Amino acid sequence: MSHYEFILDSSLNPILILFPIFPIILIMHLHTFVNALQIRKSIIDKKLDPRWLKYMPGWQEIPNEIQASRELYKNLFEAPIVFLIFCLCAYTLNHVSILNLSFAWIYVILRVWHYSVRMTNPKISKRRIPFQYSLFATLILWIDLFIFLLK
Numbered sequence: 001m002s003h004y005e006f007i008l009d010s011s012l013n014p015i016l017i018l019f020p021i022f023p024i025i026l027i028m029h030l031h032t033f034v035n036a037l038q039i040r041k042s043i044i045d046k047k048l049d050p051r052w053l054k055y056m057p058g059w060q061e062i063p064n065e066i067q068a069s070r071e072l073y074k075n076l077f078e079a080p081i082v083f084l085i086f087c088l089c090a091y092t093l094n095h096v097s098i099l100n101l102s103f104a105w106i107y108v109i110l111r112v113w114h115y116s117v118r119m120t121n122p123k124i125s126k127r128r129i130p131f132q133y134s135l136f137a138t139l140i141l142w143i144d145l146f147i148f149l150l151k
Contacts, residue, residue, distance in 0.1 A: 017087050017096045020104040024083065027115050028076045034119075035069045042066050072118050079134070083107055086141045095148045103137050103144075110134035 042048035047063045062070075087104060090096055114130035121127075 011094070012096045012098065012101060014091045014094045014096045016101055017090045017104060020101075020108045021084060021087050023108050024080045024111060027112065028080075031069075031073055031076055031115070035073050038066055038069045068118075072115070075118075076115070079131075080111065082138050083111075083134075083141070086138065086145060089145060090141075093145075093148070095145060097144075100141055100144050103140050107134055107137040107141070110137060 039048065039053070042063050042065075043050050043053075048066060052062070083104075090100060110130045110133050114127050114134060117127045117130060
């Protein structure tokens with residue numbers, strides 16, 4: 001068995017693939033709190049009508065920081081879904097290797113990087129690289145799972 005085959009085929013405890021899920025879920029909950037604080041501050045500062053919370057009417061102009069925060073909030077629930085499904089599939093199928101566990105943690109690091117960049121500077125040019133690399137990491141994970149299923 002070559003070194004490369006060992007990295008691909010060496011099985012680890014399947015529960016290990018569930019641990020990278022926790023930081024992703026933590027960021028989701030953290031930003032839920034941050035988003036609520038930003039909306040509350042905008043209402044207190046009279047930048048946002050409190051009726052907006054109930055109806056989200058089109059007539060209400062939303063402050064840029066609230067709109068950016070809401071978009072990030074949606075993104076935190078949309079982008080990681082492919083990763084979360086992979087982790088659950090890998091766990092269920094007992095397919096956890098050094099390779100896919102490493103890429104799972106790389107994905108987490110990239111999403112934390114993306115989140116921190118997006119919180120401080122919402123320009124696409126600043127957050128593009130961690131987002132693209134996180135997509136690449138999930139692609140590698142799914143290709144690895146597909147190859148495992150074909151065997």
